[in-house]
Amino acid sequence: SQQGEEDPQALSIQEGENATMNxxxxxxxxxxxxxRQNSGRGLVHLILIRSxxxxxxxxxxRVTLDTSKKSSSLLxxxxxxxxxxxxxxxxxxxxxxxKLVFGQGTRLTIxx
Amino acid sequence: GAGVSQSxxxxxxxxxxxxxxxxxxISGHTALYWYxxxxxxxxEFLIYFQGNSAPDKSGLPSxxxxxxxxxxxxxxxxxxxxxxxxxxxxxxxxxxxxxxxQYFGPGTRLTVL
Numbered sequence: 149s150q151q152g153e154e155d156p157q158a159l160s161i162q163e164g165e166n167a168t169m170n171x172x173x174x175x176x177x178x179x180x181x182x183x184r185q186n187s188g189r190g191l192v193h194l195i196l197i198r199s200x201x202x203x204x205x206x207x208x209x210r211v212t213l214d215t216s217k218k219s220s221s222l223l224x225x226x227x228x229x230x231x232x233x234x235x236x237x238x239x240x241x242x243x244x245x246x247k248l249v250f251g252q253g254t255r256l257t258i259x260x
Numbered sequence: 261g262a263g264v265s266q267s268x269x270x271x272x273x274x275x276x277x278x279x280x281x282x283x284x285x286i287s288g289h290t291a292l293y294w295y296x297x298x299x300x301x302x303x304e305f306l307i308y309f310q311g312n313s314a315p316d317k318s319g320l321p322s323x324x325x326x327x328x329x330x331x332x333x334x335x336x337x338x339x340x341x342x343x344x345x346x347x348x349x350x351x352x353x354x355x356x357x358x359x360x361x362q363y364f365g366p367g368t369r370l371t372v373l
Contacts, residue, residue: 177358179359188363189367190264196360238303247316250302250304251302252304
């Protein structure tokens, strides 16, 4: 199964509401990153949280990391229609050469 | 340049043909990564370069796939004898060093007929 698994696979909410997406992983990590993808093309880096951090904020984004549960959450507050996209978590794993392992993503739809 | 660029943006080819995809990383970025993304799926790691060496080729799906990098510059991903299952978006990313934030290009959408 996947190193990173997002939950839910799809989320649809009204504009102005908060959106929460979760990510679980299996192996030890250096850091965990969240990316956003519009229209199935290039990804945009949103936020990086290191393994020794528990929470991080960036604008309307809040990320938490629980290494004991091997899970992370991404909260988008006061959602906007422009937040509609797919969101991926990516774990930078320790074993062997460092690389990012991506989950399958959460498709977020913000309804106006 | 300002960001990672990839070419072509779209490629349609016939089954059995070879294709070459190109990635120009951000200037000064020593690490370069290739990923494949099938429709509606997450990113599948293919290979990464540190400089022009490839310490991790574990993600290449078969021996039909190969990649090269010239110095700390452009990289090409070559798929020989393409199959319909190779149809996907191929994404390239670069980073200053190994680990940390990766900056992605817009991808090449490959369609094998």
